[in-house]
Amino acid sequence: MTAPPDVGNGWFDGLLDARHARPVAAALVASGAFTVDLQMPREQWFRWKSGILAPCGCNCRRLNTMPGFRRLVDDALADATRRSFPGADYIVAVAHAGIPWAKTLADRLGLPLAYVRTEARPGGGPLVECSPGGGARVVIVDDVVASGASIAQAIEALLAETKMRIAGVQSIANWNFPEMRTRLASWPVRAITSYPQVLASAQESGLVSAADVGQLLRFYADPRRHAWPAAGAPSRPALCRPAGGTAHHLDRTGAGSYRIGAA
Numbered sequence: 001m002t003a004p005p006d007v008g009n010g011w012f013d014g015l016l017d018a019r020h021a022r023p024v025a026a027a028l029v030a031s032g033a034f035t036v037d038l039q040m041p042r043e044q045w046f047r048w049k050s051g052i053l054a055p056c057g058c059n060c061r062r063l064n065t066m067p068g069f070r071r072l073v074d075d076a077l078a079d080a081t082r083r084s085f086p087g088a089d090y091i092v093a094v095a096h097a098g099i100p101w102a103k104t105l106a107d108r109l110g111l112p113l114a115y116v117r118t119e120a121r122p123g124g125g126p127l128v129e130c131s132p133g134g135g136a137r138v139v140i141v142d143d144v145v146a147s148g149a150s151i152a153q154a155i156e157a158l159l160a161e162t163k164m165r166i167a168g169v170q171s172i173a174n175w176n177f178p179e180m181r182t183r184l185a186s187w188p189v190r191a192i193t194s195y196p197q198v199l200a201s202a203q204e205s206g207l208v209s210a211a212d213v214g215q216l217l218r219f220y221a222d223p224r225r226h227a228w229p230a231a232g233a234p235s236r237p238a239l240c241r242p243a244g245g246t247a248h249h250l251d252r253t254g255a256g257s258y259r260i261g262a263a
Contacts, residue, residue: 020076025197050147148180
């Protein structure tokens with residue numbers, strides 16, 4: 001795989017797991033979990049949980065339809081969490097998307113599992129389900145971290161309702177947005193991969209052009225203030241998994257190395 005574009009700002013220092021970032025990025029692209037279409041009409045753009053509108057998005061649930069990709073990500077998540085948070089006592093999922101990944105992660109690490117609800121039950125009750133007594137050191141797990149708002153809300157619930165101590169945050173992808181860095185500055189934040197690796201994989205696969213990658217790099221660097229080109233401006237279509245297009249898979253080519261091939 002070609003080297004990811006250099007963002008040149010040091011923001012990724014300590015965030016990413018370099019051993020797994022590229023193969024996991026390739027899995028996100030090849031499975032169709034990461035989707036981008038710069039020709040998409042604006043009324044069809046993705047609305048992220050943070051409220052950001054963009055012609056790209058990432059739905060890690062799609063990895064579950066492909067056992068090979070799912071195992072690859074599960075393995076990477078367990079290895080990265082074990083190395084980054086060796087003293088963790090508990091895994092805590094952020095509902096809803098973080099639950100399946102956290103459940104497998106807790107199994108792999110032999111740790112108990114809790115989760116934080118998005119809202120209380122209709123009759124009331126805590127947001128933190130299955131919380132332990134005492135001051136367990138917990139790793140908060142989600143699939144994708146963008147603005148960091150969901151993680152911050154989960155941390156707030158944990159601190160308000162339990163005596164848990166926050167060891168840190170682990171996710172499959174983290175887009176490293178400026179507001180996330182500000183919002184979660186008090187805690188260690190780790191991820192397997194991020195946008196430079198994902199975009200490099202998409203370009204390597206011939207799914208986006210160099211110009212598309214440049215536009216997307218600028219967006220991810222400052223999404224709230226990014227000025228997208230006017231509708232109808234020339235740009236190469238960039239569908240990561242076009243309807244009726246070729247499916248892809250990952251082939252292991254050596255220790256820690258993968259390539260994308262046609263299914």
